[in-house]
Amino acid sequence: MTSAARTVNAWGALLTRDLRAFFRSRSQLTSSLLLPLMLLAILGIGVTEGLEPTRVRDGDYVSFLVSGMIVMTALFSSTFSSASFYQDRDSGMLKVLLVSPHSPAVILLGKSLGAIVIGSAQALIVLAVAAAIPAIELEWQYGVVVSLALAVTTVIGLNVLLSGLAQVLASRIRTMQGFHLVMNLVLFPMLFFSGAFFPLANLPGWLYGLALANPLTYAVDLLQLALYADGSDGYLGVGVDLAVLGTLALALFVWGMRRHPLVD
Amino acid sequence: MTSTNGNKAQTPALAVRDLSVAYGERLALDGVTLSIAHNTVAGLLGPNGSGKSTLLSVVAGLRTPRSGEVRIFGEAPEPARRRRVGVVFQEQALDPVMTLWETLVLHGRLFGLGGNTLRRRAEALLERFGLASRQRDAVRTLSGGLRRRLELARALLPSPELLLLDEPTAGLDPDARRSFWQLLRSVREEGLTLLLATNDVLEAERECGTVAFLHDGRLVAQGTPAELKRGLKHDSVRIECVDSDGDGGRANALAQSIASWPGVGGVTSAGPVLHVTVDDVSTFVPRLFQTDADAIRDLRIQPSTLEDAYFQIAGASLQAERAQEATTA
Numbered sequence: 001m002t003s004a005a006r007t008v009n010a011w012g013a014l015l016t017r018d019l020r021a022f023f024r025s026r027s028q029l030t031s032s033l034l035l036p037l038m039l040l041a042i043l044g045i046g047v048t049e050g051l052e053p054t055r056v057r058d059g060d061y062v063s064f065l066v067s068g069m070i071v072m073t074a075l076f077s078s079t080f081s082s083a084s085f086y087q088d089r090d091s092g093m094l095k096v097l098l099v100s101p102h103s104p105a106v107i108l109l110g111k112s113l114g115a116i117v118i119g120s121a122q123a124l125i126v127l128a129v130a131a132a133i134p135a136i137e138l139e140w141q142y143g144v145v146v147s148l149a150l151a152v153t154t155v156i157g158l159n160v161l162l163s164g165l166a167q168v169l170a171s172r173i174r175t176m177q178g179f180h181l182v183m184n185l186v187l188f189p190m191l192f193f194s195g196a197f198f199p200l201a202n203l204p205g206w207l208y209g210l211a212l213a214n215p216l217t218y219a220v221d222l223l224q225l226a227l228y229a230d231g232s233d234g235y236l237g238v239g240v241d242l243a244v245l246g247t248l249a250l251a252l253f254v255w256g257m258r259r260h261p262l263v264d
Numbered sequence: 265m266t267s268t269n270g271n272k273a274q275t276p277a278l279a280v281r282d283l284s285v286a287y288g289e290r291l292a293l294d295g296v297t298l299s300i301a302h303n304t305v306a307g308l309l310g311p312n313g314s315g316k317s318t319l320l321s322v323v324a325g326l327r328t329p330r331s332g333e334v335r336i337f338g339e340a341p342e343p344a345r346r347r348r349v350g351v352v353f354q355e356q357a358l359d360p361v362m363t364l365w366e367t368l369v370l371h372g373r374l375f376g377l378g379g380n381t382l383r384r385r386a387e388a389l390l391e392r393f394g395l396a397s398r399q400r401d402a403v404r405t406l407s408g409g410l411r412r413r414l415e416l417a418r419a420l421l422p423s424p425e426l427l428l429l430d431e432p433t434a435g436l437d438p439d440a441r442r443s444f445w446q447l448l449r450s451v452r453e454e455g456l457t458l459l460l461a462t463n464d465v466l467e468a469e470r471e472c473g474t475v476a477f478l479h480d481g482r483l484v485a486q487g488t489p490a491e492l493k494r495g496l497k498h499d500s501v502r503i504e505c506v507d508s509d510g511d512g513g514r515a516n517a518l519a520q521s522i523a524s525w526p527g528v529g530g531v532t533s534a535g536p537v538l539h540v541t542v543d544d545v546s547t548f549v550p551r552l553f554q555t556d557a558d559a560i561r562d563l564r565i566q567p568s569t570l571e572d573a574y575f576q577i578a579g580a581s582l583q584a585e586r587a588q589e590a591t592t593a
Binding site: 100 | 343
């Protein structure tokens, strides 16, 4: 075999290995195909139907986006922090934590606290920066204190929900790559379809119905009411948002904490 | 730890009864019963996949057995009682971005230590283990030997009474290995009970007061190294046979021939390699070469060791199992 043939042979072997790994990873396979198709459908319809500048307050799209950016920051920060579960498992630290004199639920809760605190802090920093920019006009329609309390509650509730969801997935998915892919598959459509980037009110009925099944919709709605809106017309309402977000966050978090972690 | 308390000394540090663990359909541990006395060093000896790490993981509380029970100092290994147990895992288990100090503080706090007690204990262990000057360094900057020392210091931080060690010196160079064992011996003198899983026969023979042989998830023998070697012939001969067909055929043929010779004890084979214990190598070796010199690629002679005992006992166990299966069939 010539030197060039040996090189091609080595490339062939490496390619075969990576392709085999790709096709064996069902999460990678499905998410890599489904994600672009879902985004095409959701974002395409959303932008076409919903993003009419006159449909946001005074045509001020930048201020409209603040709530969506807060939710997006919480989403990615919380997901990234939750991935530390895999780092701990791969470094062996998870085993060290689990042989301590605490139940697995206590350890998982402790680890989730980190994700919740980091995700909430980063999201609230985005809010603070947005509030300090003169070009962004926040309404604070319930007064600054109450509106801020609502925003903080929303952000913490959202991070609790995301942390629970991440734990449920991490207890079923063995690799960090698979975890990220599935999270992307779940989270990107949820984000685009939550009212974060365009109002939901003008979407076709079936899409609006799907948006109501999306937990992030209630977080965005609550933040819009607290920070951006100058009334409640076209919104779901503070009571509904708090009830749905709170219930889902608690349920997912408790479910996630009851899952036994995959040690190896 | 135990000598001043009669009841405590009578209760085994670890008692495992009829323990079975399955991974899917495969039994990783099959009815293992084992008892380890206070203030002793016990070894679990067996090849890779024999169930050593699985047994330690059950004792540590990481894995739930299919059946059987574990008692640590007479108590079920519930989470709250794990503060009496320290673990050093087979693979290194450290966060590479944490400093040595942070590593110990995290562990101490998980085990309920805090304040001055934690600080004093961590400082003392870092000093004793020669790590004090590196305490502000990230773990990733440590050599393999120093990482092992840190893991041992971490396991000892909450003052455990039973220390589980899963092949703790695997992959260490001889200096690091010697240094690690010097530290272990020094902490042993403080009354710690050690359970060491290893496939290093010399290490087990040198360091352990009692040794348990695990084979295919079953405990095939338990005793002191001297008891386990009792009955072995004086010398051990390791014969590597020619194996051009890759099926160990010549080794098997030679083993069958050798087994009936006078003065020959146990004959076990692993692929092309035979382990034979004999009374007198001066008569055995010439006869071996007269029988089939062409079959022999390499031959080594040494006094019988715990390894020979392991091969003999594990081999006998396997033969008994096959005979039973044949009878049942």
